[in-house]
Amino acid sequence: xxxxxxxxxxxxxxxxxxxxxxxxxxxxxxxxxxxxxxxxxxxxxxxxxxxxxxxxxxxxxxxxxxxxxxxxxxxxxxxxxxxxxxxxxxxxxxxxxxxxxxxxxxxxxxxxxxxxxxxxxxxxxxxxxxxxxxxxxxxxxxxxxxxxxxxxxxxxxxxxxxxxxxxxxxxxxxxxxxxxxxxxxxxxxxxxxxxxxxxxxxxxxxxxxxxxxxxxxxxxxxxxxxxxxxxxxxxxxxxxxxxxxxxxxxxxxxxxxxxxxxxxxxxxxxxxxxxxxxxxxxxxxxxxxxxxxxxxxxxxxxxxxxxxxxxxxxxxxxxxxxxxxxxxxxxxxxxxxxxxxxxxxxxxxxxxxxxxxxxxxxxxxxxxxxxxxxxxxxxxxxxxxxxxxx
Numbered sequence: 001x002x003x004x005x006x007x008x009x010x011x012x013x014x015x016x017x018x019x020x021x022x023x024x025x026x027x028x029x030x031x032x033x034x035x036x037x038x039x040x041x042x043x044x045x046x047x048x049x050x051x052x053x054x055x056x057x058x059x060x061x062x063x064x065x066x067x068x069x070x071x072x073x074x075x076x077x078x079x080x081x082x083x084x085x086x087x088x089x090x091x092x093x094x095x096x097x098x099x100x101x102x103x104x105x106x107x108x109x110x111x112x113x114x115x116x117x118x119x120x121x122x123x124x125x126x127x128x129x130x131x132x133x134x135x136x137x138x139x140x141x142x143x144x145x146x147x148x149x150x151x152x153x154x155x156x157x158x159x160x161x162x163x164x165x166x167x168x169x170x171x172x173x174x175x176x177x178x179x180x181x182x183x184x185x186x187x188x189x190x191x192x193x194x195x196x197x198x199x200x201x202x203x204x205x206x207x208x209x210x211x212x213x214x215x216x217x218x219x220x221x222x223x224x225x226x227x228x229x230x231x232x233x234x235x236x237x238x239x240x241x242x243x244x245x246x247x248x249x250x251x252x253x254x255x256x257x258x259x260x261x262x263x264x265x266x267x268x269x270x271x272x273x274x275x276x277x278x279x280x281x282x283x284x285x286x287x288x289x290x291x292x293x294x295x296x297x298x299x300x301x302x303x304x305x306x307x308x309x310x311x312x313x314x315x316x317x318x319x320x321x322x323x324x325x326x327x328x329x330x331x332x333x334x335x336x337x338x339x340x341x342x343x344x345x346x347x348x349x350x351x352x353x354x355x356x357x358x359x360x361x362x363x364x365x366x367x368x369x370x371x372x373x374x375x376x377x378x379x380x381x382x383x384x385x386x387x388x389x390x
Contacts, residue, residue: 168197
């Protein structure tokens, strides 16, 4: 059988979940056919239907994240867009920010840019090699000019889960705002924005929420005001040269991705119906199977938390004597298995893990991954190890 005729084994859900629930495509198709007008830009029937799609999606997201007012959620293109809105919209010259060594470049690069352009100060609190964070070191880094704690909920390299609720409690006790990057946790870990002390929550639509690419959002605490990242048409206060203050219009300039948001809404509905707890339990089982199999292969080192410890469904590994990019290439070309290799947009994370010279292969199963697919992946890695190490 040729590689092209083999069924794809998709283990790159940390980048984008696939496949999607069938109702996601159905909702997008229905929206495109029946409600693809500009929401909020007219009073005709199709524009009203389009506005209703956005409103329903906001309500579903607010329910999932325990957010009181759906209008405190602004839709974005992705998590990176949301994080830039939060970071650039809140920080002022001379502010101090605390992040961790596990941050994705979607946090680190905006912070580094603002170091140059606004003179902010940034402290990256290191984790250990397994991705564990010492809260005492976070507290010790806080000083009089600290205005923001920016933390990933789960590492996209190690799968380690940071103690967000405890960090939120610390932030509130010190009068510091708390930004959470939920790129790897939204839809697979329980998130309660108020109980966790989260002031800003950035999340993707295209990963654990099962929606399409080009969707995401930012929750902004009702007592927090950001300077908009973009200015322009909102459909409200059109007679004014100023951006409206009303939410969510203030943060949603331009025509939104209504078709994509219709798909996201259906994805969130699927997650709520299946429950976050059941999804996480399913992915935990697959992750345990994946780690057990990899650790049985000579020369393989699995990064992140030890077997049995909590993590998201991300398993990165290196194989002695085998380049990660070559492993990923052979998995794709000879076995029809999709993984990611390289540095995963988190250079500080690789410093923590000790893999700055090699990078790593990342396998990330999802809710629709089967146990038999994990078995096929393990056997493929075993074969590659034998062939390439020799």
